[in-house]
Structures are given as C-alpha cells and as structure tokens.
Amino acid sequence: MAFRTPRLSLALPRRRRESRRVCGPHCRSRPCRITTIVVTETTKPILGHRRRWRCALLLPVAALTTFLATSCVFFNTYYNAEKYFRQAEKARAEAEAQGDVARNPRIRTQYVTLYDKAVRKASVVLEKYPDSELVDDAMFIAGRALYWQRDYQYAIRSFSDLEHNFPESEYYNDARLWRGRTMMALGQTADARALFSKLVSEGSAVGDRAGMLQGELVADEGDVRGAILEYRNVLDSFPDSRLAAQLWLRIGDAYVGIGGSTLLDSAMAAFDRSLRVASLDSVRYRASLNRGRVQHLQGQPEAALKTYQALLTQGSFRAWEGETRILIGRHYRERLLLVEALDQFERVRDDFPQSAVSAMALYETGLLYLQEHGQRERAQEYFAEVSVEKPGSQADSLANVVMTTCAELDGLIEQVWLADSTAAAILIPASFPLSDSLALADSAATVDTTATD
Structure with a gap:
C-alpha cells in the first residue's frame, strides 16, 4: 500500500475591494457614507490554524471599527453645527422679511437659540478634533453665529483665528469681510472702512461686498453723495459683480434722499x-x-x-402684495377716494392675517377715520387692534404713538377747559348771586345815564 502524503492547506487569504456602508443610516456625512474597504477571504484552515487566522482578522477589523465610529461621530457633530446654522439663517431671513426683528425680541430669540446650538456643536469640533480638515469650516460657522447673537468680541476672535491659522483657507477673505462687519457693529467705523478699502483695492472675491458695505457706512454718516461715489467705484472695479442690481438700487435710493x-x-x-x-x-x-x-x-x-x-x-411679487396694496390705499386716501382706500386696506387684512402688513392696514384704517372723518373713538378701536394683530411691529409702534398723542391732547383740552372755568369764576365772584350781579349792572347803567343827562 502506497503511502500518500497529506496536502497541507495554509489557506492563504484572497483579497478583494468592496464598497459598503460602514456606519448607520443616521450618519449623513459625505466622507463616511460609502467607504471602500478591503475584504479578506480565506478557506477553512486545517491543522489547528483556525484560531490564529481568526485572531489575525479580528484585530484590524476592531481597529477599523473604532476609527469609523470616531469618524462618524466627528462628521455628525459638524453636520449638526451646519444644520443648526442653516435653520437659524432661514428663521432670521423670514423675520427680517417681515421687519419685526428690532421691535419684537421674541422673534429674535427663536433664531438666536438655533445660532447658539450651532456655536456649541462647532466648539465641540474645535475642541475634540483640532487636527480635522474641517476646523476652518467650524470656525467660520461659529464666528457668523456669534455675530448674529451679537457676541461681537468672540466673533472677531473667531474670524481673526481663522485668518491667522488658515491663510490658505477658502474662507480667508470671507472671514476678513465678516471681521469688518463686526467692527461696524462695535462702532469701530474707521477700522472697518480701512479693511473694506483694502479688500476692494486687492480685487478680492469679496471686494464688491466690501465696497457695498463701505458705501452703507458712508451713507449712515450722512454723506449721501459720498455713498453714491462708493457704489459707483464698486461698479467700476467689479463690472461683472452679482451685486450690480443692488448697487444701482442703492444709488437710486440715495438720489431720492437728496431730492430735486x-x-x-x-x-x-x-x-x-x-x-x-x-x-x-x-x-x-x-x-x-x-x-x-x-x-x-x-x-x-x-x-x-x-x-x-x-x-x-406679477405672480413672482405675490409675497409683497400686501405692501403694494397699502401704497395703493394711501394713493386713494390722498385723493379723498376713501371708499377705495378702505377696500384696499380691508383686502390686506383678509389676505395676510396676523402679519406686519395686516397690522399696517389696521393702522392706516384708523388713521383714515381719525383724519378724514374725525371719528376718534372708532379710530382708537383700530389702533388698539393693531397690537393684537402683530405685537411689536412697526404699525404697533406707530399706533401707540398716535394713541399716546390723543391721550395727551385730551388732557390738554381738559386743562384748557378748567382754565376757562377758573377765569370765569374770577370774573364773577361766588359771593355774588347771578341776580345780584345783573341788578348791580343795571344800577351802574342807570347812574351812568343820569350823569350824562
């Protein structure tokens, strides 16, 4: 019988590349959504090698799992910072479109809370992952969020850190622009203007925006003609600017402000x-x-x-229909077409309830009844309804001023009436009855007639 040598299979591994989802469906970060990994395959080893092969495979798998889990947490943290910032930007834009931000603190609180969440998430990225390639992104998010929270000192620090530590960052010039905006908010207008002028002269990608802010600074200082020159300089320096329409709009507003x-x-x-x-x-x-x-x-x-x-x-202007109808109503009121004016104001109240424009329509209605009809009580009812329709709006502030003025006028009229009554009492002493006064006057007249004769 021939002796047959057993074949020893060392089960050498075969490797292939495979794309798999290596984190849960909750992770939406692009870099770790689908990752290409190396899969090692073996046949079953013999001669007791199974355990050693299993240990050899488990060690790199465990290390890979730890790395991927850390990466997933990092990207989720940054993603949440970005998400909260986008939500805050949307909420702020909607509030500013209605013109209620400065007058209604509650509306501002809604988006400031989202900005605060964005800052917290961005801070986690900066603290726990300082070597990440997204550190400059997190700094830029934190700086802008701090700006809109009016935490200007920390905002400037965030933008300055980005400039100094990441001069090659794609956000470098944007950070400089936002640092200038923050200087404006702090009242450091000279420093802001110097920075904006530098950005314009460098021809940077944000130069047109810097020039427009420069013009706004000049206009705020009362130099309207100087603002026009700044806007035109931007148009000349950046002829292909996407801000050209806004710059011409500001130039037109400046000319209207000057008049003539x-x-x-x-x-x-x-x-x-x-x-x-x-x-x-x-x-x-x-x-x-x-x-x-x-x-x-x-x-x-x-x-x-x-x-x-x-x-x-024009359907694209539907969002501003209320504002347009208010202007049309004012046009009719100035020409004493009061029925037509009231119709426009009523349509605004019906079509845009609980909004800034519906509150303004109520104010305009009350003003019409007060100025054109002299119906003060009815006008005051409309003025009082404004604060219920849209508290904190511009119309609410105007209505409060009118109501306060009416109350002061009523008090002034009462003082005049009391003064007239006091003067009458002085001319006719209370100790003299009216009949005695008349008799005295007749006697004086008789004496005067006798003396004449």
Whole structure:
C-alpha cells in the first residue's frame, strides 16, 4: 500500500475591494457614507490554524471599527453645527422679511437659540478634533453665529483665528469681510472702512461686498453723495459683480434722499438699470416700487398708480402684495377716494392675517377715520387692534404713538377747559348771586345815564 502524503492547506487569504456602508443610516456625512474597504477571504484552515487566522482578522477589523465610529461621530457633530446654522439663517431671513426683528425680541430669540446650538456643536469640533480638515469650516460657522447673537468680541476672535491659522483657507477673505462687519457693529467705523478699502483695492472675491458695505457706512454718516461715489467705484472695479442690481438700487435710493427734479431723473435711471440686471425677485420688486415712488414725487400720481397696479399682476411679487396694496390705499386716501382706500386696506387684512402688513392696514384704517372723518373713538378701536394683530411691529409702534398723542391732547383740552372755568369764576365772584350781579349792572347803567343827562 502506497503511502500518500497529506496536502497541507495554509489557506492563504484572497483579497478583494468592496464598497459598503460602514456606519448607520443616521450618519449623513459625505466622507463616511460609502467607504471602500478591503475584504479578506480565506478557506477553512486545517491543522489547528483556525484560531490564529481568526485572531489575525479580528484585530484590524476592531481597529477599523473604532476609527469609523470616531469618524462618524466627528462628521455628525459638524453636520449638526451646519444644520443648526442653516435653520437659524432661514428663521432670521423670514423675520427680517417681515421687519419685526428690532421691535419684537421674541422673534429674535427663536433664531438666536438655533445660532447658539450651532456655536456649541462647532466648539465641540474645535475642541475634540483640532487636527480635522474641517476646523476652518467650524470656525467660520461659529464666528457668523456669534455675530448674529451679537457676541461681537468672540466673533472677531473667531474670524481673526481663522485668518491667522488658515491663510490658505477658502474662507480667508470671507472671514476678513465678516471681521469688518463686526467692527461696524462695535462702532469701530474707521477700522472697518480701512479693511473694506483694502479688500476692494486687492480685487478680492469679496471686494464688491466690501465696497457695498463701505458705501452703507458712508451713507449712515450722512454723506449721501459720498455713498453714491462708493457704489459707483464698486461698479467700476467689479463690472461683472452679482451685486450690480443692488448697487444701482442703492444709488437710486440715495438720489431720492437728496431730492430735486434733476436727481429724481437720475434716480429713475438708476432703478431702470437695476431692473435690467436684477435676478432676485426682491430686488426687482423694490426697484419697480421705487419707480412708482419717483413718479409720485415728480407729480405723476396716475403713472405711479399704474406702476403699483402692474406689480399686482406679477405672480413672482405675490409675497409683497400686501405692501403694494397699502401704497395703493394711501394713493386713494390722498385723493379723498376713501371708499377705495378702505377696500384696499380691508383686502390686506383678509389676505395676510396676523402679519406686519395686516397690522399696517389696521393702522392706516384708523388713521383714515381719525383724519378724514374725525371719528376718534372708532379710530382708537383700530389702533388698539393693531397690537393684537402683530405685537411689536412697526404699525404697533406707530399706533401707540398716535394713541399716546390723543391721550395727551385730551388732557390738554381738559386743562384748557378748567382754565376757562377758573377765569370765569374770577370774573364773577361766588359771593355774588347771578341776580345780584345783573341788578348791580343795571344800577351802574342807570347812574351812568343820569350823569350824562
């Protein structure tokens, strides 16, 4: 019988590449969603090698699992910071569109809370993963969130750290721009203007935005003509700027602010140029609306009315229909077309309830009854309803001023009435009955007649 040598299988591993999801479905971070890993396959070893092969495989798998788990936590943390920041930006934009941010602290609190969450998540990234490639991203999120929380000192520190530590970052110039904006908020206007001028002269990617902020700074200082020069300088330096429509819009507003027939023509030309290059509905609407304002100032009320009415026919301007109808109502009120004016205000209240424009419509209605009809009690009912419709709105502030003025006027009228009563009492002493006063007057008249004879 021949002796047969047993075949020893060392079960050498075969390797292949395979794409797998290596973290749970909760992880939405792009880098760890689908990862290519190396899968090692073996046949069953013999001669007692099974345990050794199993240990050899488990060690790298355990290390890989730990690495992937850490990466998943990191990316989820950064993703949450980014998510909270986007939600805060959306909430702030909606509040600013209604014009209620400065007058209603409760609305501001809603988005400030989201900004705070974004700062906390970004801080975790900076503290626990300082060597990550997303550290500059986290710094930029934290700086902007701190700015909108009005924590300006820490915001400047965040932007400065990004500039100093990551000069090659894609956010480098954006951080410089935001540092300038934060200086504006702190009242450091000279430093802000110097930084904005540098960004414009460098021709950086944010130079047009810096130039527009420079113009706004000059306008806030009361130099409207200087602001126009700043805006035009930006248009000349950045002819392909996406902000061209907004710059022409600001130039037109500045001309309207200065006044004068010649400058009103220049304002109209600026609004026309803004319309030609505008892509945003908000800018197109504002430029069109301002054209109507200029027509009104030029003594063309009917042309202005047609401009306002044309805005109502464009579906893309539906969001501003309430504002447009209020202007149309004011036009009718100025021409004593009171029924038509009330109809416009009523439509705003019906179509846009519980909004800033519906509150303004209530205020305009009360003002109409007060000024045109002299119905103070009815007007005060409308003024009181404004604070219920949209507390903290601009209309609420105006209504409170009118109601306070009416109350002061009532008090003044009462003081005048009391003064008249006091003067009458002094002329006719209380110790003299009215009949005695009349008898005394008749006696004086008789004596005077006798003396004449």
